[in-house]
Amino acid sequence: MxxxxxxxxxxxxxxxxxxxxxxxxxxxxxxxxxxxxxxxxxxxxxxxxNPMAKKLSQKRSLNIGVVVPEFINEYYSEIVIAIQEFFRSKGYQVLVMQSDEDETQELTNAQTLIHNMVDGLIVAPTAGYKNMQYYQSRIKEGYPLVFLNRIEESVPVSKVVFNNTKWSFFATEHLIRQGYQKIYHLSGYKDLSVTNERVEGFKKAMDKNNIQKENYKIIETGLLAEEGMEVVEGLMFHHDIPDAFFCVNDMVAIGVMKKLKDNGYRIPEDVAVVGFTETRIAKLIIPQLTSVKQPTFEMAKKAGEILLKRITNPSAEIETQIFNGELNVRKSSVREVSN
Amino acid sequence: MxxxxxxxxxxxxxxxxxxxxxxxxxxxxxxxxxxxxxxxxxxxxxxxxNPMAKKLSQKRSLNIGVVVPEFINEYYSEIVIAIQEFFRSKGYQVLVMQSDEDETQELTNAQTLIHNMVDGLIVAPTAGYKNMQYYQSRIKEGYPLVFLNRIEESVPVSKVVFNNTKWSFFATEHLIRQGYQKIYHLSGYKDLSVTNERVEGFKKAMDKNNIQKENYKIIETGLLAEEGMEVVEGLMFHHDIPDAFFCVNDMVAIGVMKKLKDNGYRIPEDVAVVGFTETRIAKLIIPQLTSVKQPTFEMAKKAGEILLKRITNPSAEIETQIFNGELNVRKSSVREVSN
DNA sequence: TTTTTTGCCGAAAACGTTTCCGAAATTAGT
DNA sequence: ACTAATTTCGGAAACGTTTTCGGCAAAAAA
Structure with missing residues (x-):
């Protein structure tokens, strides 16, 4: 009482x-x-x-801040869950804020958390990178900060990233090997590092396999299924449906599949579809969706480890961790009758 | 600096x-x-x-705690986003913790947040309700608390709930009207109020339409697609596939559809499938999934409003808000050729 | 002019901890 | 038994605010 x-x-x-x-x-x-x-x-x-009194005199909060662009797509939900799990065992509490893919909101979130004296911050930046100056200043002050997944090269800070270029390359080459000639890449927001990297991997695969520029396209979209559908609609209007779509994520891929199937295209016989950042739905949709799986859990844990090291030892050096994943080949992209 | x-x-x-x-x-x-x-x-x-000093002397934190059972299914993600949006405009910060459907974790979460002096707490309890005594004590102390969505009747506290019974009834009747005779309900965890209510609505529809007990079943599952698949597998083994499945959520429904289609059943001609708590995927899967849409955003906002009222006016009385939704009928459950 | 009110501000206590500093009590060393 | 070292503890400052209380001016009322 x-x-x-x-x-x-x-x-x-x-x-x-x-x-x-x-x-x-x-x-x-x-x-x-x-x-x-x-x-x-x-x-x-x-x-x-009383935790407030404790924090006031100890100058630390035992809180960790996490800022994500959204958690409506299960990817960041998983990230957050993994980070929470890691820090909970270390006696820290994880405070989560989401930016709704909005730079201003992201800045507010980061500021709020820092003003609330979180001992460290993990940020998955949204597109645009206008807040980099703010982060720069915090870093200079020695604030423990780890960037996750969407990275501005120029900022000297610890980072945990996925090797998007490489796995985009693999996914694209897989399509080429299956015999699909004309491949379009739906690329997500531009200005986003993950997008740019995946575009790069896509182009590399095209170059390496001597596919001419008129036989591939890079089309900017968002991250939602509806946007995939719109693109397909536009392409149908111009009678420009390619042999294969390589999509920025599973949701867009599913939108693409939906629109294609609704219009009588057979997948994978007529058109192949490949996603990225595999979600649970990939295995459940028909045909099952080929996608690149990221080691979400491990990446989140590594981000936690780096941050914690930095918190307990302020002179710990900056480190960058690049993760690899796996290409899960499923029916949506194989022409032969196999699995 | x-x-x-x-x-x-x-x-x-x-x-x-x-x-x-x-x-x-x-x-x-x-x-x-x-x-x-x-x-x-x-x-x-x-x-x-310094927020700590402020909180220490003011005895309030301008923080709100939210405890959800999970946020891997987009339902609670949306809830959290809506709550954040509501409170942000009022100058509060929302701290989110997820319990991983574990009662012990849930208790720890609630305690952590309360010890951190959040001014109020919104809890969506996990199954089991073993923590009710704890909540009871907090309520007696006058702690502002709002329950969301999964409710223990006995606790005198403000609640925001969905009218599961009613909409479960409607969804079931829809199947009956479409001429499906033998209907199985996959019901999620038992001991969960939402589950029990939906079972109740399902039974009511059966009773009202004079469907005999041997023509329906209630099968307990979890909330994952895999569990829906397992159930179907089991039923196939016993040659006991009904005319229609009414599932506790969309994920289970999708699992059911997947397994059925993999085994040559046509949906909706042979078997109908209906989900609940509509997610984005309902419109994207083929055939599109009939589901009950909940007013997620409004429910979350209402929970926020009630909590805020209670915080600013400690003598505000307990209130219970029951929400209704809509049944979005799609191809997965209509026999006639229509949309 | 004297009294009362008003507006503005400073001193200091309070919130609940941690932690430095030194003192008392105990133990060890000779 | 006497000094030295060690253990154990209390006092008090500090963390950065808010808020009560009262004081002193200036302005208003008498």
Whole structure:
């Protein structure tokens, strides 16, 4: 009922508040018996330390901030869950804020968390990178910060990223090997590092296989299924449906598949579709969707580890971790009758 | 760089710290000019008030806690986003924690948030309700608390819920009207209020339409697609595939559809499938999935409103809000050729 | 002019901890 | 038994705010 404080315990036991404080933070000199006594009666009284006071005097909050662009697509949900799991075991609490793919919101989120004295921050930036100057300043002040997944090269900060170029390349080459000639890449927002990298991988595969420029296209879209559908609609109007679509994510791929099937195209016989950043739905849709799986859990955990290292040891050096994934080939992109 | 405090400003301007404090919280007597001067120089110095100190002395945090069972299914993601949006405009920050459908974790989450002095808490309980005693105690202490969506009847607390019984009834009747005779309900976890309510609605529809007990079944599952698939597999083994499946959510429905289609069943000609708590994928899958749409956004906002009212006016009375949705009929459950 | 009100502000206590510093009590060393 | 070292503890400052109380001017009322 009433919130007891350290003072109440001290009064009750006729000891000083410093002694009581010592009992809880066992790094100080205190007789074992008095410590036990204090802890016991504190327990009995139902004492709960006030975290605000603790943070105020300790200058740390045991809180970690996470800023993600969204968590409506399961990718960032998984990331957040993994980060929470990691930090929970270390005694930290993870506060999550989402930016709704809006740069201004992202800045507000980061500021709010920092002003709330989170001990460190993991940020998956949204497109645009207008906030880099702000992050730069925090970094200069020594604020523990780790960037995740969407990265501005110029900022000297620890980063955890996926090797988009490489796996985009693999996914594209897979399509080429299957015999699909004309391949269009639906590329997500531009100005986004992941997008640019995937475009790069796509182009590389085209170059390496000597596919001429008139036989591929890069079409900018968003991350939603509807946007994939719109693109296909536009292409149908111009009688310009290619042999294969390589999409920025599964949702767009599913939109593409939907529109194609609605219009009588057979997948994969007529048109192949490949996604990226595999989600659970890839295995459930018919035909099953080929996609690149990212090691979401491991990436999130690594980001946590780097941040924690940086928090406990302020002079820990900046590190960049690049992760690889796997291409899960499924029916949506194989011409032969196989799995 | 250096974090300035209220003292620094006071010293610089030769005023007292109380005057500076007054300048920021304009409810106190202070001359307009000095206030402006203080605010201006504070701005120049890049002063940021320390939230911990503020919370410590004000006894409130301007933080709101939200505990959800998971946010991997887009339902709770949307809920959280809507709650954040609501509170952000009121100057509150929303801290999110997820319980991974685990009661112990849920308790830890709620405790963590409360110990961190969130001004109020919105909880969507996980199955089991073992933590009700804890919540009871908080409520007795006057802690602002709103329950969302999964409710224990016995606890006297403000609640925001969806009318599961009613819409489960409607969805089931829709199947009956379409001429499907034998209908199985895949019901999610037992012990969960939403599950029980939907089962109730399902049974009501059966009763009202005089469908005999041997022509329907209620099968307990989880919330994942895989579990829907397993059920179908089991039923196929016993040559017991019904005319229609009414599923606890879209993911299970999709699992069911997948397994059925893989085994040559046509949907909806041979078997109909209906989901619940509509997600984006419902429109994208083929055939499109009939599902019950919940007013996620409005429900979340209402929960926020009730909580805020309770925070600003501690004697605000308990209220229960029951929401209705809509049944979006799509191809997966209509026999006639229509849209 | 004297008294009362008003406007503005400073001093200081309070919020609940941690932690430095020194003192008392105990133990060890000779 | 006397000094030295060690253990254990209390006092008090500090963290950065808010807020109560009261004081002193200036303005208003008498």
């Amino acid at each position: 009433k919130h007891y404080t350290i003072k109440d315990i001290a009064k009750k036991l006729n000891v000083s508040i410093s002694t009581v404080s010592r009992a809880f933070n066992d790094k100080y000199d205190i007789k074992k018996e008095t410590k036990d006594l204090i802890l016991k009666t504190a327990e009995e009284m139902g004492y709960i330390p | 250096k974090h300035y405090t209220i003292k620094d400003i006071a010293k610089k301007l030769n005023v007292s710290i109380s005057t500076v404090s007054r300048a920021f919280n304009d409810k106190y007597d202070i001359k307009k000019e000095t206030k402006d001067l203080i605010l201006k120089t504070a701005e120049e110095m890049g002063y940021i008030p």
